[in-house]
Amino acid sequence: MKRTKITDKITYVEPNSMANFSSCAGIIVQSKNKVMIDMNMGAKETPGLIEQEKPDAVILTHYHLDHSIWTRHVNTFSDAVIFIPEAEAPYLTSLDFFIEHTAGPSSIAEKWKAFTVNMGYKPLDRYECYNELTTFKDMAPEVVLVATPGHSPSHTSFYFPDEKIIQRLEAGMTKQEIIRQGVFFLNKEKVSEPMSFFLNMWDTNMYNHHEALIKEGGLMAFFPEIKPMLKLF
Template sequence: MKIAENVFGYRTAIANIAYIAGLGPKKEDWVLIDTGIPYSASFILKNTKQLFNEKKPLAIILTHAHFDHIGALQTLVNKWNVPVYIHEKEIPYLESKKKYPKPTPLKEKGIMSFLSPFYPRDGIDFHSKIKPISREDSLPFLTDWKWIHTPGHTEGHISLFREKDRLLLAGDALITVKQESLFAVLTQKKEIHGPPAYFTPDVETSFTSIEKLHALEPQILYTGHGGPMYGEDIRKGISQLLYQHTYENVLKGE
């Protein structure tokens, strides 16, 4: 689906990917954001062919290295032979040198939460063509965009923001569906939520990241889970999420 000018989205079962097009001197280049769930490579390749014919991307950018965002990575890199950009703090997880923390299925109840102990939390032993995102100029081909470090869900999670239309690609820093609920995932009911609770070890840091994104005043929002949102619904949704979190902390005496 078209999200905004030169930005398209595609859902691989439970996780979204995004395409940023219109890049380069001739505005013919593009990049892929995340690579979906395992075994989604054939669907992604079919979709990219429809969008861009046989033109391969300049690069793949990963918001983080959870299994549902790197599922097709190895196959796509083998096919395209392009660099992979990821925050330097995520590289050990991508390379299987570190494992993500164990899930917490009871933090937020729901069938997707209860299934989380069965989700992979190690990397894919991926080592080829990794480019660390660590400096402001780490993504030189995205001249109209800036990347933002949004940790909490993972150590090196990043989001992307385009100032001209205030478009935010938030990854899992915040999402637009209640990912813990199978019913919500199936119906794709649009609601702004924090990152999936079962895979978010540092909740307080994640809400600091959400506050950072809220300050950008996004007008278009596309996330790693859920459909796109626009305009005032975004501000209201994030404001309500932050208020609820503060209220819960007060009740707990924090």
């Protein structure tokens, strides 16, 4: 993992890989207490990181798997309190609710459920909820919650007024990093030229194609009949 010290109190941490929705970048806030936000470094590194840092609290910005599955390690390797978005608690505490409101009744539901469980989803039973009115003044008074829904129903960002920093934690990868890691082809650096050039060109074109599709409204715009199947709108 890579650590970047942003201020004396804020450290940005990136996993070695964000492939397969198995990890995400996060931050550690060292204030009155130590707070970890979305600190999913992957199944191998997260337990050791929690043991090493000994957080007093962890905060999830939203329910998506890459940002939430690491909480299964928190109760095992620390005494930290887990804070989750109030409006997204059903996603994080019930597998059935999670599947119903992400895959819906579509034909992929069972496969999605198997994937979700295999990723490490476990319903939370020890947690506290927060919303946009919550303050963490007793633990980290520097942190101001900002509601930024859209990426998820109640996605939350974190504003640090003294440093004039706002931290959103849902992507973490640039276009170049995604292409390098692989859209269709992994380990391109291990392939000799001219095939390496061809694979990079293909992944770049595929990225641009999907980006353009999203800007035009995504699959929903071209196939509106799938909307009721997914129960997302």
